[in-house]
Amino acid sequence: MVLKMLGILLIVILIAWTYRRYIPVRCLKRYQISALEEVITSYASEVQLLDIRDYLDYENGHYKGSVNISIGRLSTFWKRDLNITQSLIIIADRYSDIWLATRFLRNKGFRPVGYVLCVSKQNENQPCECFPISN
Template sequence: MADNNLNGPPLLELSLAEPMDAPTFATIIVNSTVVDTRSPLSFAGGHIKGSYNIWLDGLPAFAGWMVDYEKDIMLVTERQEDIEIATRYLARIGFDKVRGYLCEGIEDWQNHGMMLEQSGLYTVDNLHDKLTQGDLFVLDVRDKEEYSEDHIPGAVNIYVGELEKRLDEVPSDRPVVSVCSTGNRSGLGASILARGGFKTVYNLIGGMTAWKEKGYSAF
């Protein structure tokens, strides 16, 4: 039992998701949750509307905050071999409804002429230059302890796990820049904002690590 908790269920007990082409995938996602495990950079370049961007190794920690246990899960991944890893991670925390995955990747979706959404990216230099203009809302999605240690001047802290329930605290009439330590949690935060109807959302690539590396001020 201890070994299963560490490594997930044995492969024979693991029900792998069904491979689907883009048209089939599109019909199923209407009543499902799409989880895109690609990198924040790949996700920003083009993703299916309404997807959560939970990077692969972040699934065990963050899927439980976002995903409805009663709904089927549909996966979009960077590589074919990520399907088993993602399914195992999800099974380990009680998700047993991983129904299908986009077998030819996001390119198949695009090649079938289906709509892709894009989200914005900021470098730390971009953000530093824009901060003086005062029209950006900087959202720090790290936990309170990380935020207390240091944060970008003026940033407001809402932990990414709580963000979906606190969207009313984020202004919808200003561009929002999502920030974490490196760009993964902030990528998830940006996808949550997009799902919530926010139109102008950016992910800060490199996060606070890159910000401090540049020597920019942090409180």
């Protein structure tokens, strides 16, 4: 009986983990990199760009004015670097990171409105080079 209950608990945990990581979030719009400047202009100063890629990928090229908090550090540094009154556009190189970050930030009271997926065209294992290097 105890083993059966542990088995059921394990299955529930796996389903919850899979849902959080791989099921898309509703009402989150995908933006193309080429249209990002226009989107930011339309939101005026009401939007903040959050780049959740690894620090090294961010340094290889990022959008001017974006804040870099890698997905692993988001739970620690969100309070320090993000403004809760602004909407967020998330920049990432994996869908699963977008879904995780969106669910976490919505739970904290933020309003993610969209995302930009930044994947290398040559090889998905290579860092994204879709943004010019900005400081």
